[in-house]
Amino acid sequence: MYGAELAEIYELVHRGRGKNYATETTEVAKHVWARKPDAASLLDVACGTGGHLAFFAELFDDVEGLDMSEAMLAVARRRRAARTLHHGDMRTFALDRRFDAITCMFGSIGYLASAAELDAALARFAGHLVPGGVVAIDPWWFPETFIEGYVSADVVTVDERTVARVSHSRREGDASRMHVHYVVADARSGARHFTETHLISLFPRAGYEAAFRRAGLTVDYIGGVQSGRGLFVGQRD
Structure with a gap:
């Protein structure tokens, strides 16, 4: 998992490779507001160094971040990506509040090791949403879109x-x-x-969609965005 050496250069590398954090956060916000127009609070899970979180803070009134890497959070704190940053695991975190939107960006959901862990994370997300709240997940590659030996x-x-x-x-x-x-x-x-x-x-698309539904969330898949991996957007009933 991301250590101190990588944390210091993480965004430098990915920005240099062409990653556009502003465009990606705007895309996600568009889908959140299409489902919940009054969405004002957001939790970014696996926020890392705060690359997306800093831009979410420009779009939403109240943003917080959560990550299990203290090294990545240290960078996010130095840049003041958000007022509140939590150290926690997406499978087990428990915060004393709910949000209008919860995001998980840059394929970070793929670090979950099994369908059971995916279920656990989606249940945590759903449990931290207000009624009508929205979850947006930028997945890792599907089995059929992964390029062997890349x-x-x-x-x-x-x-x-x-x-x-x-x-x-x-x-x-x-x-x-x-x-x-x-x-x-x-x-x-x-x-x-x-x-x-x-x-x-390499969770299949159907696996993500089933996990959303088991967590009590509707789900849509938007293809072609987020560097081609697409975006899952769900809403709490």
């Missing part, structure tokens, strides 16, 4: 620091295992190398 390579330079990122993904049962290598270099510290390994579940 290799990605990028080099990004920002503020005299250069980061090279190379990843390779293979299918492993019902999940994808992604090995990522980073080389980070600057004039003061020279170059350093570290690696990350991520096991991310």
Whole structure:
């Protein structure tokens, strides 16, 4: 799971790769407001360093974030992505309030290891919604859209620091295992190398939809958005 080394360069790398946090948050907000026009409060689950959360804070009156990585939350706190940030697990978190909207972005839902864990997370989301509240989940790839052996390579330079990122993904049962290598270099510290390994579940579309329904949520799938992975949007009955 995301450690201190990656937390410091996480957004630098993904912005350099072309990720547009503002566009993605606007897309999600559009679908939230289409279902609940008065939505004003939002919880971003697996908020990470606050890349999406900071933009949600410009769109909604009251936003909070939750993540299980203290290293990522430390970055989010420094940037003041939201007034309230919680350390917690999406499968078990219990906050003393409810929200108009709950989001889970950038394929983070895929870190759940099984359908039972997906059910647990969706139940937590639904339990933290006001009546008529909305859940928006940016999924990881489906089994049929995952590309076996996919290799990605990028080099990004920002503020005299250069980061090279190379990843390779293979299918492993019902999940994808992604090995990522980073080389980070600057004039003061020279170059350093570290690696990350991520096991991310390849839940099928029908599996997501069934989990939404078991949590008491309606569900729609919007294809083509969020870098092609699509977006699940559900609403509490």
